[in-house]
Amino acid sequence: LAGGVIHLERAALPGGAPRNVLLIVIDTLGARHVGHLLRPAPEPSHTPEIDALSRRGVTFANAFTPAPWTRPAIASLFTGRMPSRHGVEGPVDRLAQRHATLAEELAARGFATGAITSQPLLRLGSGYRQGFASYDDSHALGREAVTARSVSDAAIAWLDAHAHERFFLLAYYFDPHDAYQHHEAHDLTSGYAGPLEPGMDIWKLREQRAAFGPEDVAYLVGLHREEIAQSDAEVGRLLRHLATRGLERDTLVVLTADHGEELMEHGWIGHMRTLYDELLQVPLVVSLPGRIAPRRIDAPVSLLDIAPTILAIAGMPPDDAEAGRDGVSLVRALRGDASALEERELYAEVDYAPPEGGDRREELSARKSALVGPRWKLVHDQPSGRFELYDRESDPGEQRDLWGRSPEGLRLRQQLLAFELSRPRRSSASSAPSANPADNADLARLRELGYLR
Numbered sequence: 001l002a003g004g005v006i007h008l009e010r011a012a013l014p015g016g017a018p019r020n021v022l023l024i025v026i027d028t029l030g031a032r033h034v035g036h037l038l039r040p041a042p043e044p045s046h047t048p049e050i051d052a053l054s055r056r057g058v059t060f061a062n063a064f065t066p067a068p069w070t071r072p073a074i075a076s077l078f079t080g081r082m083p084s085r086h087g088v089e090g091p092v093d094r095l096a097q098r099h100a101t102l103a104e105e106l107a108a109r110g111f112a113t114g115a116i117t118s119q120p121l122l123r124l125g126s127g128y129r130q131g132f133a134s135y136d137d138s139h140a141l142g143r144e145a146v147t148a149r150s151v152s153d154a155a156i157a158w159l160d161a162h163a164h165e166r167f168f169l170l171a172y173y174f175d176p177h178d179a180y181q182h183h184e185a186h187d188l189t190s191g192y193a194g195p196l197e198p199g200m201d202i203w204k205l206r207e208q209r210a211a212f213g214p215e216d217v218a219y220l221v222g223l224h225r226e227e228i229a230q231s232d233a234e235v236g237r238l239l240r241h242l243a244t245r246g247l248e249r250d251t252l253v254v255l256t257a258d259h260g261e262e263l264m265e266h267g268w269i270g271h272m273r274t275l276y277d278e279l280l281q282v283p284l285v286v287s288l289p290g291r292i293a294p295r296r297i298d299a300p301v302s303l304l305d306i307a308p309t310i311l312a313i314a315g316m317p318p319d320d321a322e323a324g325r326d327g328v329s330l331v332r333a334l335r336g337d338a339s340a341l342e343e344r345e346l347y348a349e350v351d352y353a354p355p356e357g358g359d360r361r362e363e364l365s366a367r368k369s370a371l372v373g374p375r376w377k378l379v380h381d382q383p384s385g386r387f388e389l390y391d392r393e394s395d396p397g398e399q400r401d402l403w404g405r406s407p408e409g410l411r412l413r414q415q416l417l418a419f420e421l422s423r424p425r426r427s428s429a430s431s432a433p434s435a436n437p438a439d440n441a442d443l444a445r446l447r448e449l450g451y452l453r
């Protein structure tokens with residue numbers, strides 16, 4: 001009997017650990033473009049499939065990424081560590097082998113592991129493959145390609161091939177990233193009569209942005225949402241296949257994004273340079289019908305929490321502090337008790353400098369940190385020493401900087417400076433022009449995607 005009690009206590013969820021894990025990441029999907037997170041909800045929603053998943057599972061309405069662009073964010077997702085602790089921050093940084101990744105931990109426990117990705121920045125050689133027995137990056141065809149369909153096709157084929165094993169599959173969608181393409185089936189832009197077109201080069205958009213009127217910005221938001229709708233439909237096709245195969249009740253599904261997109265909310269187009277909520281706030285849905293009851297949780301949570309949560313649910317209660325993770329398991333919240341998370345303060349950081357000799361280095365360099373609390377948000381631009389303080393409750397768009405006008409600022413500054421001091425010192429997140437051909441291939445990809453000029 002005692003053994004039985006211990007067993008029950010160890011199981012993270014009633015009914016025990018699910019057999020499988022499906023992790024779905026949609027690149028460049030900010031929370032403010034996801035139907036079920038919008039108030040008022042758009043009618044019709046352009047993310048009906050994600051909304052339906054959210055009704056079947058737990059919706060974290062305040063989920064944040066610790067980094068405003070793909071490579072550090074995904075390294076944080078895989079390791080549960082802050083960017084300055086896994087070290088993937090500059091243009092050619094790679095995820096070091098010494099870090100235990102989610103896929104490695106699951107593979108070590110006998111999971112069949114596979115990744116399907118269409119994100120060029122996650123191609124082989126960048127360190128993200130660790131732990132994945134198969135890593136299919138053949139769908140990464142560049143910024144103009146529409147690849148959601150081929151990612152779902154490959155993910156469905158992989159599921160079919162591994163349905164009888166205990167599996168962990170990552171399905172990674174890229175389309176909402178620029179260039180923003182038009183999708184007739186999800187049309188939100190056909191009424192536009194201005195000069196902008198689908199598929200425009202992001203630097204062209206940036207150069208013309210000073211002349212944009214509200215209808216031009218609405219057009220870009222519309223195109224971006226058409227891309228999101230296209231990815232949403234393909235995610236739905238993958239999830240329906242999971243159900244058709246009878247795997248839905250034994251597969252933990254986690255859906256999230258690496259970061260969002262700036263579409264002129266603060267005068268820029270793209271991501272990576274700032275830490276505003278249009279970049280940091282992302283969707284997070286966790287679904288396991290029958291074992292996790294649907295609910296909405298408003299407490300702040302992080303992408304860093306996903307690896308500890310999946311490991312705990314999969315039956316590997318890890319000691320996150322011992323494992324060197326900055327995230328925490330969200331299992332208690334999934335079981336209905338989010339009280340431990342409610343006053344939590346999260347951090348985000350970016351330390352990126354283009355290689356010497358490139359154009360627009362100044363404009364593209366960013367060294368910032370941010371503290372995100374349930375109500376207040378403080379951003380520190382380290383080179384200038386400037387702080388910005390926002391009341392997320394009354395000003396969710398972060399348009400009124402209250403630095404110097406609220407005593408909260410000084411308390412949060414202490415905390416944010418202490419966080420910065422606790423970070424490992426980097427020699428530099430910048431890189432000199434490189435003779436390494438792998439670095440040069442990386443730099444070419446970054447240039448193609450608008451991270452360098």
Ligand SMILES: [Zn+2]
Nearest residue numbers: 027028070258
């Ligand atoms: Zn990304």
